[in-house]
Amino acid sequence: MTAPERSRGGAGRVFFLIMLAAASTIFLYPFVWLVVASLKPRAYTFADPFVPWPDPFAPESYVAVWQAAPMLAWLVNTLVVGLAAAASVTLSSAFVAFGFAYFRFPGRNLIFASVLGTMMLPAAVTLVPTYLIWNAAGLTGTQVPLWAGNLFGSAFYIFLLRQFLLGVPRYVFEAARVDGASYLDLFWRIALPLARPALIIAFVFELKASWFDLMKPLIYLQDPMLYTLPRGLKAIVDQFYQGGDPKWEIVLAAGVITTLPLILIFFLGQRYFVRGIATTGHR
Structure with missing residues (x-):
């Protein structure tokens, strides 16, 4: 040069x-x-x-926000709901993605296209039917609707994980079948370990989405002790506005408390997250 x-x-x-x-x-x-x-x-x-x-x-606003609201309870609720939502959607989406990646059957591409087509539906279209289902089940007012819908998977994560699993050589699965492994063994012992980078991506993405979700808690939660952090932050804003005294320093402190845990989680798992994106991009 x-x-x-x-x-x-x-x-x-x-x-x-x-x-x-x-x-x-x-x-x-x-x-x-x-x-x-x-x-x-x-x-x-x-x-x-x-x-x-x-x-x-x-820094007195950080002391005041803990006195004005049950921030610790909201933080625990957010963590529990976020982990449940992320774990359930990651596992269920991986199970469906393995089916689309491994099995060959008539109409597979049509069914897969139908699954992807659900991403085109605006969330507002399914908002009322979903509420009616949870209400009929007697689960409105609980935290179950905030995460249990993820047990049915997500079209985006199914697509992501299927593309990753398609990059795994098929002879790996066939060799296990010859050794007597069942289809469930193929999923648990081969597909999941090999798809670990993609699973981490799905888990982190969904944890972030659940952590900052306001719509579902706003619809399903009425008990302040069950609030998540975004719903609690909305309650703090409403409380000060109704009192005619907008204490913005407390609202901003609550916003920092809401954001910092997820930043910490990202930095703790940053190398796995970046490795997962890089590996998925090569597949």
Whole structure:
């Protein structure tokens, strides 16, 4: 490589890093503002929005939010519902995806296309029928409707996992069949371990979706002790507005508390998540 080529390559790398830093700043700014504003007194909450540190510093809102609402109970509810939703949809979608990837039967592509077609249905179309089903089962007012629907799988995750499993050589499954493995053994002992990167992606995506979901808790939950964090945050906003005293510093502190656990979970599992995306992309 000649000197001019190396120079152009170095300049291109510097330009890429500058653009990456600029894009990262744009994406991070709203969360940085949220944290900074939550650490200011009420009179300064919206003052100096571009200053990346709280001035004056007042962390009392984090104490006040725990006194104003049962945040610990909401956090536990969100974690339980999120883990149940993520685990159920990951396992059920993997089971269906294995069927589409392994078995050959007439109409398989048509059925698979029908499954994918359900993604075209707006959520509002099934909102009322779904509520009527849960209401007839006597489960409205409980946390069951927030996650139990995932036991039937998700078209997006079925598609994702099927594409991954199609990349597994078929002779791996056939060799196990020759050794006497049942179809259930193929799923538990071969398909699931090999699909671990894709399973991690599905689990993390669904955990994130459930963690920030407001619509279902807003429809099905009436008991404040059963609220999830998004539903609880909505209750805090409504409470202060009805009282005619919008305590934005407490609302913002509750928003930070809602967001931080998922950020921590992502960083703890980041290497598995990135590896899963890379592996799925190659398949």
